[in-house]
Amino acid sequence: MTHRHILVVDDPEALAEAATRYIVARARQAVAARGSFALALAGGSTPRGVYRRLAHAPWRDAMPWAQTLIFWSDERALPLDSTDSNYRMAREALLDHVPLPPEQIHPLAAQGDDLDQAAARYEAVLRRLVPGEPPRFDLILLGMGPDGHTASLFPHSPALDATTRLVVATPEAPLPPQVRRLTFTSRLINAAVxxxxxVAGADKAAPVREVLQGPRRPHELPAQLIDPQAGDLWWMLDRAAASQLSTLHE
Incomplete structure (x- = not known):
């Protein structure tokens, strides 16, 4: 059974602060319980605010960096140093500023002509480094777009129907940059602890309402696929993104 929680805060700054506090607490709990913390990062503007906080005191000093493994839940088919790369955003906002051993950073390299092979290589890395079958991340960080997509699981994408794979290549994205991508599948995401x-912004209010309180339409609203049966699912929203929700009973 999924344990779903919804937290609404005032604005994007409060959202970033709440998420940063949550990540640090979960990291410390995972290290105390299992000796390591496997974290999958997301792209987008909302997570950037979290990464910047994690990069500076007091949160930087509270994180167990020596026991943290970093991965990415999706990536664009671009060079890792591209300004549109999720890896580059995280590196500039966070990774360049914390004492994280380089060998514990595992970019999702969506490059070359054969993205299916690249997806298979990353899946092999995950199976080697993250315990469980399927691999069970301690925490996967996601966002959601105005079309209801999450990671690079877009409406009507064939990636939505992947039931055995952990990482897959997608067709060109319908949003900029319109390139192919690699993404975690819902199977892998839903295995997480x-x-x-x-989610932040008034432009997300309608899809937030539809995903959380509307009828189930996962091919139109892929974020509805996120349903970890043996884990906890947290939705953290700023007030603008939550503005169309009816009374919450979570």
Whole structure:
């Protein structure tokens, strides 16, 4: 059974602060319980605010960096140094500023002509480094777009129907940059101990309402696929993103 929680805060700054506090707490709990913390990062503007907080005191000093493994839940088919790369955003906002051993950073390299092979290589890395079958991340960080997509699981994408794979290549994205991508599948995401979805902005209010309180239409609203049966699912929203929700009973 999924344990779903919804937290609404005032604005994007409060959202970033709440998410940062949550990540640090979960990291410390995972290290105390299992000796390591496997974290999958997300792209987008909302997570950037979290990464910047994690990069500076007091949160930087509270994180167990020596026991943290970093991965990415999706990536664009671009060079890792591209300004549109999720890896580059995280590196500039966070990774360049914390004492994280380089060998514990595992970019999702969506490059080359054969993206299916690249997806298979990353899946092999996950199976080697993250315990469980399927691999069970301690925390996967996600966002959601105005079309209801999460990671690079877009409406009507064939990636939505992947039931055995952990990482897949997608067709060109319908949003900029319109390139192919690699993405975690819902099977891998739903195996996590914790999933945290961060959403900010009034342009997300209608899809937030439809995903959380509307009828189930996962091919139109892929974020509805996120349903970790043996884990916790947190939706953290700013007030603008939550503005169309009816009374919450979570």
């Amino acid at each position: 914790e999933v945290l979805v961060l």
